[in-house]
Amino acid sequence: MLNKIKNLKSTTKVDFATYFGVIVAFIVITILMNQGMLKRAHVGMLVPICSYITMAVALNLVVGISGELSLGHAGFMSIGAFTGVIAAMSLTSAIPSEPIRLAVAMVVAAVCSGAAGAVIGIPVLRLRGDYLAIVTLAFGEIIKELMNCLIVGHDSEGLHIIFNYNGSKSVEDLHMLTDGAVIVKGAQGTVNVDTISTFAAGFVLVMVTLVIVLNLVRSRSGRAILACRDNRIAAESVGINVTSYKMMAFVTSAALAGAAGALYGLNFSSMQATKFDFNQSILVLVFVVLGGLGNIWGSIIAATVLYILPEALREVADLRMLVYAIVLIVVMLATNSPAVKNVLSKILPKRRKEMD
């Protein structure tokens, strides 16, 4: 058994270690939770953390592995969150079991968001570099404004949807029957949502995401995606269809972001479309860059730590976001500046050798 592990490729070892780490973390936290050793504040953060981990891993697939900077991933999270909530709320009577309803909602969200990813990916992936980045930013902002115009209700006749593009419609225009409930109320966002997301569901989503992303990356397609990132022209010259592989990564990432959005949306009684703005996209991008481009377990840890950090900094109250900004700058300088790198490698020569 030990020999078998030793003979594995180093990437495979890292992958197994990642799965193992996530499972151990889940078990430990569940035990602590059942023993009542976690505070409310910590328990409350578990589901959002799972959803941000999924977001970070999904975005890493685009930014780190496929090498395209996306500044609009919150848009996919938004699509997933709203479609997920709408699906879950309108299926309340059809599927009484909460876990199944949550799973169905996540699948619906992933499909819708993946479809949006495909539609957006076709124009976006024709562009390069910073132009691509600005177009993803543009799509993110467009999705935010479109979602803000949605008014949705559900009654025994089915779904009622209004797209309130000129600001003159309101909930009354849905003309719902008396047994109906409003799900999305324009600027007020989703209202009275059943919060069916659980930490266990979050754990399953993270595991599924890891399985999908890690298997994709280590597969033939994954190697093609990496080749496109490292040298597009060389990849093209050996017959790799660059656009279709980039598309594969982009759509997968969008679908996973959608599922993360559904988990997120169903964790809160109410959320607004304006939540998923440019800053939200940047937040997730920071997770990815700080965790290391292409480094999946790095994204997981970075998402967890950086989510907890502002909450932990509550003690310094007014200085909270200032300290967060400073930590961000210092960590970026520490990990990327050649001067700091030299100092570190002098202090830690031994460990460095072992790792290599």
Place this chain on the structure above:
Amino acid sequence: MKKLIAMLMALVLCFGLVACGGGSSDDADTADTAAAFKIGCTGPLTGDAAIYGQAVKYGLEIAIEEVNALGGIQLELQYEDDVADGETALNAYNKLIDDGMQIFAGTVTSGAGQAVAPQAYEDQIFMLTPSASSPEVVEGKDNVFQVCFTDPNQGSASATYIKENMGDKTIAVIYRNDDAYSQGIRDTFAAQAATEGLNVVYEGTFTKDTATDFSVQLTAAQAAGADVLFLPIYYQPASVILAQADAMGYAPIFFGVDGMDGILTMEGFNTELAEGVMLLTPFSADAEDELTKNFVAKYQALAGETPNQFAADAYDVIYVIYNALNEAGCTADMSYTEICEALKSTIVNMSYTGLTGSDMTWAATGEVTKMPTAVIIENGVYVGA
């Protein structure tokens, strides 16, 4: 490798802070719980909406100091930043519960309130919000109450007032459509305007991202011939609208709601622009009664500026809680569910006169009944209309 080290450093820092943070507040708990009720509140102290959160914080602090000086029931405030965001607000709320909060005096904004109120309902902790005015915040929750008007209340009151006083005029509306407060008022205004038969000729919107330039909306309203411009928005964009309308030479009757209060006290604002602006507001910092004068003086000493209605609502929240606690005979060693049981039956039977209204009463649904008064701005001060 270096990344790993950096991450580990960050991790250590992070958990270090959690650990010492948790530790210190625990110590505080054991020392104080016997003596004082712990009041918690969440509101934005950073981000775009920070101005409202800070106003509420000062309002709460002033009232708590006064109440504690009375020598009866003692109160203690813990205030957490929520960036006006539901997710952060819920995290902050959970932390407050961990730290032993007994009464929840939040949230400041409606969006955050909609996310937190269902949790407060589930926990059965008494929640009295100063300024989360969306009806969704209180709907279907027997333990959640508001001190501010609900949005529909203001929207229909505005429509009725306009009908009664200038019913034959043409009306334009400019509102912010990505804001629950603004859209909530607009929706009920529109519904009431339709029943009253008001002549609404133009409706323009803006979002957080386009809140700097209103020349297009104003030109369109002018072209549509609107005599009255209804602005169910906060005072900051309203100040820009007034300035731009003035520059264009467009001078309709401006009609605002309680969010407009505060416009006269903006640093650098030319109050001549607001001449003739009408608004429905429960609070006016220029009022001559002792209560208001005392509050304004204390607020100015603490914050260095004139209070707006958010601060006044927050001040009233503390006194309502104080009166209700006295009436119900609660003691500081009771759990939050016991306090909640006592308070929610007390508050519906009491009446309170404070900064933002006299003889305020609460329905079991959580909404407050108080009359908005229409005021008009003349020579830089509010005058009863």
Place this chain on the structure above:
Amino acid sequence: MEFLSYLISGISLGSVYAIIALGYTMVYGIAKMLNFAHGDVIMVGGYISFCAMSYLDLPWPIAVLLAMLVCTVLGVVIEGLAYKPLRQATSLAVLITAIGVSYFLQNAALLIFGATPKVYTPIISGTLKLFGGQLSISYVSLVTIAACIVIMIALTLFTDKTKMGKAMRACSEDKGAAQLMGINVNGTISLTFAIGSALAAVAGVLLCSSYPTLMNTTGSMPGIKAFTAAVFGGIGSIPGAFLGGILLGIIESLAKAYISTQLANSIVFGVLIVILLVRPAGLLGKYVPEKV
């Protein structure tokens, strides 16, 4: 007539975007980095000039000069502390650092100046009335447009004719080769940041004069819009930034007037996407094909 006034409000909005975009495009052209903190330098410029005029009672030209001076120093300091150590790092690392700087400036301003928005006194007030008052243009808009054109011409002359300008263009083409030719690359980049930040101060004054509220997030959305404008016109191109800014303003204004005020931003971004699909390097940008 209404169309004309929509057009004019579009041009005045656009000229504010353009002036911010000029700073963005300068920095991008040389340093090849998206300086997300640019919008916040604008906000700092706004606050400095506000304080100079309101608290110190200085006349506005001195206030503007003071703001330019402070922002220039700030720009060079930011560049030296946060961006210079990352010269060799990936562009993403620099981007995240820039975002960190942006958060830092916003929250520092919140602590210093408080959350209450300040009402900015425009440096020039008054309105020019045409056609018997049916059409009005504020003097601030005229000044902004004039300033924008002057700055654009000055920058073009500077980069084309002066030695330092040529050094800048050399750095933007190829840093390694420029270094071999004896150009001080680090110094040139610092100079670019200094110029870009001074422009940001001017932009701050004009932005706040046109839309007179000032708070700690004042710069962020105009910053993003101006960045969009710079890409629209072809990032790195000075006339492109001007053209992009003006067009963006006009599209936004007309979209609000004739299509939907709700979706004005979406329409602006939608046009951007279409333009980039037709001309992948923006309107006036050079498309450089990749070489093997």
